[in-house]
Amino acid sequence: MKALLRHGLLGLALGALAACKTVGPDYRLPANAAINRPAAQGDFVDAAGRRGIDLAPVPGDWWKLYDDPLLDQLVRQALASNADLRAAGANLGKAYALYEEAQHAGGFTYGASASLDRAQLSGESYLQLHKLPVYNLGDAGLSVSYEFDLFGKLKRAAEAAGADAQASQAAVDLARIAVVARVAGTYMETCHANREIAVAGHSVALQQRSAEVAQRLYEAGRGTVTDATRARAQVDLLEASLPPLRARKKAAEYELAALLGQTPGQLPAGVDACGEAPALARPLPVGNGMALLQRRPDVRQAERELAAATARIGVAVAELYPDVQIGAGAGASGLLEDFGNAATRRWSIGPLIAWTFPSRSAHARVAAARAGADAALAHFDSVVLNALRETQTALETYAQDLDRQDDLRRARDEARDAAGQNRTLYRGGRTPYLASLDADRTLAAAEAQLADADSQISIDQVRLFLALGGGWKNQDGKAATATGANAATASHAD
Template sequence: MRASCSHACPRRHAALAACLLAGLSGCATVGPDYRAPALDAPANWIEADATRPGGDRDDLRAWWRAFQDPLLDRLVDRALAHHQDLDIALARLRQARAVRIQVASAAMPELSIGAAGEAARGSDALDSPPGGRARAWHLGLDASWELDLFGRTRRAVEAADAGIQALVEDHRALQASLVAELVSDYVGLRAAQLRLAIARENVGTLVDAERLAERAYRSGLGTLADVMQARAERETAQAQPPLLEADIARLGHAIGILTGGFPGDWRAALSAPAPRLPRPAGLPLWLPSDVIRSRPDLRADERRLAAATARIGVAQAGRFPAFRIPLGIGTAASAIHDLFSGAGLAWSAAIQGSRSVYDAGRARAGVAAAQADADAARSVYERDVRAALGDVEDALTAWTTERQRQVSLREAAADSQRALEQATRRYAAGLSAYLPVLVAQRALHQARDALALSELAELQGVVALYKSLGAGWTDAAPEPATAGSEAPETTATRCTGAAGRSAWPACGRAGAPVPAR
């Protein structure tokens, strides 16, 4: 590679050499160029028949709104705006962007300015030369530039950029996880409130059954044992509501903390009656390859692999010579008014090069350590991809299983209700003992409670599916770039050209970024 310096460089030999080195700076970049790993993903899901393909990504961005619950929408908005973990993630991102500026500054000259004045008087007791007075003034500008001939700084900036992108994806993954946890707690609280209502209805029914047993005993149609058994059943049922009330309080406390407040902040709002959350008829689902490209935690893993690969180049560049160009220009004069005259001008220029001859294998070990770190990052990415696909399959299985169970549970609850009504009529007419009433009452309560738990499990399966898809985060960068720094690379800029399409898995086949969810 040639560098033309005839117009820009002085004709002195030292300055010419410096210019040639400056022209060569940036020509060589050691270390491997990053290529995103290509993973063989399954063509479809095992439970794919239970879902409809595709799906509106805008719906997935705010998927919790499908529950049509204004209070839930307020809770999620509050959590995304005030949760402390998100604030911590943003602070880490600001820190990384500041560090990136520090790293990139190594490629630029370092300038300093200095001024000095001194006065001296010689001793009159000396024979030669005789004593006298002297003054000197100095004003100068010093510059030092380390040439990035082998790409050490460029690889370090590349690693810093990838690290920033990983932190952006971490912030998005935290958003998705926070939303899923909040919605799961909210669904659990509403289910606990439903179970509490069922338990209280069961207590009321058992109170009526106890009165019926007492009337039958007084009329000679029942026994004292029936009364005692009915009373014991009612007392046992009365022990369940306090447990459910504790669950409701615990989930309410968790929701208050998740929204960035205190445990009791939402107590009044959560205690108000609310309609049952709708059961989704179907769920949108992407292909496995789309999930890999879209889940923010996997995107963060891929960016960390890119950063680790760039650090191999940083370590390899450390094994090559380092070249530095110190420059100095200034004036010196005995009188301050002569500082800016041509006679006082002085300058210096040099080229310095150095390379370690013996370091006991430190540089070679640094390269080996960087390579091992990149290998580990690649394995982490591949492991997390497989775990993510497993999360989707588990969520689909849980969702479809609960939908199948609910068919039987609903029929069981209806049959138990009819059995209780018939057993109660027979006992009131003196045609049967009290035991059939007790058995029917227990069966009805268990069927209704099991149905409520199944509906909770189904909704939690929905939440788990959206979380496993990586839904619930915003596309926009969570923080603007620090003033004076280069803006971090976005998906749109990464996907420009063939190099972007091959190096960044979020790019589509045509080079456009994956549409916003």
């Protein structure tokens, strides 16, 4: 009867312990977070009605808007072979493995042991004054224990690990959009460099013909040596602009090869000879602030880091309370010839309560965890505000550069007409060579500036797509990973 009463009291005590509440705050996105502000979720400032900009949603595979098969091929190859994406994918696999470990912490633990010894025991350890004989000793047993997560320490640790894994997934997505943007940017840089080299070469050829005319006129007594010298100097100046353009093209090609997982010089056919960068056939889609903040991987990463930091408060608080386990074991220990007999059998069952009384250092760890969550919230707000700033800045820069491109195109057309007219007048002896030379210089400068403006437009578009967070999903709308890591779903903490 007494034994029954003791077991009943033990069961009641364990039941009361099991009813303890999970300590620490349950994660909720703070109401005062910057992402919840109405201004952060509306349309972008001055975006409506802006030339070259559409408020339609941003497609995941935005590079397909350029309708360039070679660009599509480069992006596919980079997503399959880029070293940075492989590293990010490996880190994601590690994060989910740690999450699996945290999920299965606690609960039942099983063990088994066995040993066989030939030994001589100390006689004096048994209060014997004579030497004991040599024995063959055996020991074997099984054990099982169960760790109660009474205060939610293991649950909070699993929540933190799950949020960390989701943050790692967002980091993979962030690496993906960066690689796509860099591939598109370096490919377009190569195309624009080829075009600018061609423009500069055309200007050199044009000026060489002008120099030949100036030389012939001088030899015929209708010009001066100064005109001929100036013409040759202008040729040299224009030729001096070619080496930097060639270097810029090679640098872009070397970077593109690295992004594709190749060594310098290993590029798909057609890249080196690209003479016209792909251009958008429609206004650039930008969506709105709400869609942006839902799409940007760095915003999702920062939010998941905030969730992990909140869960770690619970881990720190739970360490202030006892750890409770219940275990059982059975086996046999004794002389080998008697092994398994009743005299060698053993068993045990009972709870184990371990409690280190909270010290100032334990409370300091709780305070540190709370400060870490505050810092994570501040970082999250900073990432949100920076995402909006980057996008708004990229939008404004793109719109202004479109206006600049139009102005330069008109200036180029006018300079071309003026240069042709002055060249005709000079050859007819109706204007001095200096006037024709100035007109040719103006045309060469206008051509170069327009080519540079076209290049800047391509750069602006890629930067804007990058700021908008496009390119981290597959065509089916699902997040893409760089490796085959099993991305087990880690749900948000309630």
